[in-house]
Amino acid sequence: MIASIQGTLAAAHRDHVVIVTGGIGYKVFAPHSTLERLDTGEVFLHTAMVVREDSLALYGFATVEERDLFEILLTISGVGPKMALAILSTLTLDNLRNAVVSERAEILTRVPGIGKKSAQKILIELKDKLKFGLDTAPITAFDDVNSDVLDALVALGYSIVEAQTAIQSLPKDAPSNVEERVRLALQYFA
Numbered sequence: 001m002i003a004s005i006q007g008t009l010a011a012a013h014r015d016h017v018v019i020v021t022g023g024i025g026y027k028v029f030a031p032h033s034t035l036e037r038l039d040t041g042e043v044f045l046h047t048a049m050v051v052r053e054d055s056l057a058l059y060g061f062a063t064v065e066e067r068d069l070f071e072i073l074l075t076i077s078g079v080g081p082k083m084a085l086a087i088l089s090t091l092t093l094d095n096l097r098n099a100v101v102s103e104r105a106e107i108l109t110r111v112p113g114i115g116k117k118s119a120q121k122i123l124i125e126l127k128d129k130l131k132f133g134l135d136t137a138p139i140t141a142f143d144d145v146n147s148d149v150l151d152a153l154v155a156l157g158y159s160i161v162e163a164q165t166a167i168q169s170l171p172k173d174a175p176s177n178v179e180e181r182v183r184l185a186l187q188y189f190a
Contacts, residue, residue: 006044028060031088076125
């Protein structure tokens with residue numbers, strides 16, 4: 001299998017990039033978090049190759065942790081490569097760990113294509129498969145106040161990942177008032 005790819009970024013699209021190495025252009029699908037980090041020129045991605053009966057696809061990630069989580073997500077029944085990418089594009093690794101630790105399926109329902117029942121099923125299966133990383137999950141739980149702040153930021157036009165990053169940047173002593181937290185989160189973007 002192909003574990004990584006290094007080459008020149010030839011083209012960037014909404015859900016994939018083309019990386020040229022050794023005169024061959026490889027189409028590599030990637031989550032939005034990885035696509036946003038890529039600059040023109042030389043790039044390096046950790047990869048996972050998914051072989052199906054009717055296709056052969058390469059998926060790229062900025063970190064080994066993202067790639068490993070992608071591969072774990074693929075072992076869950078009902079989760080294919082597209083849904084696994086959608087999960088990694090919508091949620092940060094820390095937020096996914098928090099969802100599993102706190103058993104909050106509503107966090108996963110923010111991913112396009114995942115309903116409440118699917119989210120609960122994914123959380124149950126992830127809890128068994130992510131045992132090694134749950135003890136390192138951040139203490140800051142994604143509570144109802146932060147959930148309201150996230151909804152407000154998304155309504156203002158920020159992506160879910162951008163909103164989650166802004167919420168995580170809030171100081172530990174930030175007030176629990178939703179309006180004040182939104183104001184502080186908006187300062188992150190300034």
